[in-house]
Amino acid sequence: MIARDELLVKFRHIASEVAEREVTIPTEGTAIADLGIDSLAMLEIVGAMEREFKVQIPDDQLVGITTVAQLVDLVQRRLPS
Amino acid sequence: MSLDLALGTPVREVGETALQARMYRLYAGFFDKAERERRWNPFRDVPWDKVAEDVPEALCYNAETFLCVEAYLPDYASNHLQVVREVFGQTWFAANWAYEESKHSLVLMEYLLRSGRRSQEQVFDLHQRLMGARWQLPFPTPRMMTIYGCFQEQATFVIYCKQEAFAQKCGDEALRTIFRLIARDEIAHARFYEDVIRVHLELDRPGTLRDIAHVAKHFQMPGVGIVPDYDARIAVMRDEGEIDRDVFLQKVYFPVLKYLGVERAELVRVLAEDRRARAALGNAPPLAPPLPALGDPA
Numbered sequence: 001m002i003a004r005d006e007l008l009v010k011f012r013h014i015a016s017e018v019a020e021r022e023v024t025i026p027t028e029g030t031a032i033a034d035l036g037i038d039s040l041a042m043l044e045i046v047g048a049m050e051r052e053f054k055v056q057i058p059d060d061q062l063v064g065i066t067t068v069a070q071l072v073d074l075v076q077r078r079l080p081s
Numbered sequence: 082m083s084l085d086l087a088l089g090t091p092v093r094e095v096g097e098t099a100l101q102a103r104m105y106r107l108y109a110g111f112f113d114k115a116e117r118e119r120r121w122n123p124f125r126d127v128p129w130d131k132v133a134e135d136v137p138e139a140l141c142y143n144a145e146t147f148l149c150v151e152a153y154l155p156d157y158a159s160n161h162l163q164v165v166r167e168v169f170g171q172t173w174f175a176a177n178w179a180y181e182e183s184k185h186s187l188v189l190m191e192y193l194l195r196s197g198r199r200s201q202e203q204v205f206d207l208h209q210r211l212m213g214a215r216w217q218l219p220f221p222t223p224r225m226m227t228i229y230g231c232f233q234e235q236a237t238f239v240i241y242c243k244q245e246a247f248a249q250k251c252g253d254e255a256l257r258t259i260f261r262l263i264a265r266d267e268i269a270h271a272r273f274y275e276d277v278i279r280v281h282l283e284l285d286r287p288g289t290l291r292d293i294a295h296v297a298k299h300f301q302m303p304g305v306g307i308v309p310d311y312d313a314r315i316a317v318m319r320d321e322g323e324i325d326r327d328v329f330l331q332k333v334y335f336p337v338l339k340y341l342g343v344e345r346a347e348l349v350r351v352l353a354e355d356r357r358a359r360a361a362l363g364n365a366p367p368l369a370p371p372l373p374a375l376g377d378p379a
Binding site: 009017018020033039040041043044047050051059060062063064073 | 297298324326327329330331334335345346349350352353356
């Protein structure tokens with residue numbers, strides 16, 4: 001089972017890579033938009049997380065995701081238990 | 082040459098000729114359908130006697146905003162025609178597109194005048210101010226511009242549908258009809274562009290995927306930077322039309338990708354490759370400066 005901390009670290013690394021600058025996450029509740037990440041960049045991050053953790057998230061579940069915590073939850077729920 | 086002949090003529094499909102032939106057939110199909118099912122007259126097909134008297138100013142303001150964006154037709158048409166002029170089907174589509182778009186500004190202007198919400202002086206003063214700026218091509222190649230057109234028409238379709246619902250809520254049957262007619266044109270344009278992109282995907286999938294990723298990343302609506310008070314106008318439209326990031330993803334981005342048969346993961350791969358390639362070159366900047374994506378909060 002992958003720990004939530006590991007997911008958060010991976011999120012931060014991927015976000016930094018996509019944004020091409022160091023991204024810091026004050027709290028899990030931080031809005032993704034507040035990190036300077038637009039909707040398409042968010043999709044890139046999701047895609048990279050899907051590849052990294054070998055999960056697949058349906059498009060419709062990406063609608064309504066606004067915070068880091070929500071995105072990490074989404075990936076976590078898809079991981080094999 | 083009859084239309085049946087045009088649609089059915091076998092063309093030797095070799096290289097450039099193959100592309101030309103396919104674009105021609107796409108346009109012939111588009112035009113035939115438009116002639117049969119979608120032609121309308123701004124003076125005869127709108128129930129002008131059903132313009133509501135007491136409607137919120139936001140409704141008219143939004144109609145005026147659409148008029149502003151549509152007013153740059155001379156720039157859109159001339160650029161569009163030039164960028165695709167070597168491909169018959171796409172050039173003739175651009176001419177037909179300009180005709181259809183010309184009706185959009187015409188009917189919106191008629192609405193503002195007939196409803197009495199704007200005077201002739203106000204409308205033509207506004208037009209004069211708008212013409213002080215020029216719209217420039219946001220992307221340099223025909224293929225990128227086709228992809229841009231596809232996202233833009235799909236987004237415009239969604240926005241007009243939202244405004245149609247708003248007009249209906251306000252009881253303005255005339256404006257509701259106008260938005261419905263325009264929305265129908267916009268989605269037909271989006272479908273044509275999608276069909277053209279599918280041909281490009283068949284002929285050069287990696288290159289077309291790179292272009293899709295690039296255009297999506299740097300997309301912005303055509304009124305940005307040229308329509309006066311654009312941000313304020315969009316804020317009013319968002320209030321009434323509920324256009325936000327999720328709507329963009331749900332109604333524009335995902336449907337277009339699905340129609341094109343492109344997986345989200347494919348684009349992510351392309352964007353990652355692009356980043357790696359630029360990093361290898363010492364972090365050269367992307368082809369265009371990053372801009373906020375459509376639908377993201379202003």
